[in-house]
Amino acid sequence: GAGVSQSPSNKVTEKGKDVELRCDPISGHTALYWYRQSLGQGLEFLIYFQGNSAPDKSGLPSDRFSAERTGGSVSTLTIQRTQQEDSAVYLCASSFKGANSGNTIYFGEGSWLTVV
Amino acid sequence: KQEVTQIPAALSVPEGENLVLNCSFTDSAIYNLQWFRQDPGKGLTSLLLIQSSQREQTSGRLNASLDKSSGRSTLYIAASQPGDSATYLCAVYGGATNKLIFGTGTLLAVQP
Numbered sequence: 001g002a003g004v005s006q007s008p009s010n011k012v013t014e015k016g017k018d019v020e021l022r023c024d025p026i027s028g029h030t031a032l033y034w035y036r037q038s039l040g041q042g043l044e045f046l047i048y049f050q051g052n053s054a055p056d057k058s059g060l061p062s063d064r065f066s067a068e069r070t071g072g073s074v075s076t077l078t079i080q081r082t083q084q085e086d087s088a089v090y091l092c093a094s095s096f097k098g099a100n101s102g103n104t105i106y107f108g109e110g111s112w113l114t115v116v
Numbered sequence: 117k118q119e120v121t122q123i124p125a126a127l128s129v130p131e132g133e134n135l136v137l138n139c140s141f142t143d144s145a146i147y148n149l150q151w152f153r154q155d156p157g158k159g160l161t162s163l164l165l166i167q168s169s170q171r172e173q174t175s176g177r178l179n180a181s182l183d184k185s186s187g188r189s190t191l192y193i194a195a196s197q198p199g200d201s202a203t204y205l206c207a208v209y210g211g212a213t214n215k216l217i218f219g220t221g222t223l224l225a226v227q228p
Contacts, residue, residue, distance in 0.1 A: 004159075033216070043160075043205070043218040059215065091159055105150065105216060107159040 004108035012114045021077045021111045025094030032075050038088040082115045118143040122219035130227050137191040137222045139206035144184050146210030151191050154203045196226045
């Protein structure tokens with residue numbers, strides 16, 4: 001597609017369940033980011049993938065969070081044993097090479113997660 | 117640790133006014149700075165990207181400036197329109213991390 005695609009757009013899950021959020025970046029973009037935006041809060045960095053390099057996982061808030069990027073394209077963010085504080089919008093972004101190359105970053109419309 | 121601050125947090129102006137949004141950052145060792153727009157319930161749209169070697173960028177009614185040494189950027193919006201109403205976010209990239217560090221945003225309302 002023309003832009004960054006995320007699914008599901010909305011997800012309501014029960015506390016304790018696992019969820020998977022998917023991101024399909026713009027074709028040809030080697031850099032992929034996950035951010036979290038809680039209600040009324042700024043964007044919180046979660047994880048960064050760049051090509052075949054080891055991902056920067058320094059923003060993952062706990063070991064319940066993990067992410068993969070298969071084949072250098074689609075990425076999945078997995079949250080295990082969800083908690084109510086995980087409720088947020090999870091935003092994925094991609095760019096052609098990394099942000100330090102001066103390339104514009106393009107965001108998807110986010111996956112809205114509500115844990116009840 | 118890089119910290120990004122945006123002032124004001126919220127701004128309401130009548131249609132047609134020119135306005136300035138401010139962004140400041142604590143670590144001047146940045147590669148670039150981007151301004152984004154976020155509409156309610158939507159993702160972010162990139163407006164302007166300024167490289168660390170540049171002083172400003174312009175796109176239509178928008179002009180963004182960067183003063184890296186003082187850790188400041190401004191987004192100037194000329195002849196504001198109701199359609200400009202959104203949250204405006206600045207973000208900096210640089211240092212030893214791969215993170216794009218965001219400010220908390222300025223919520224702009226342009227009254228018709």
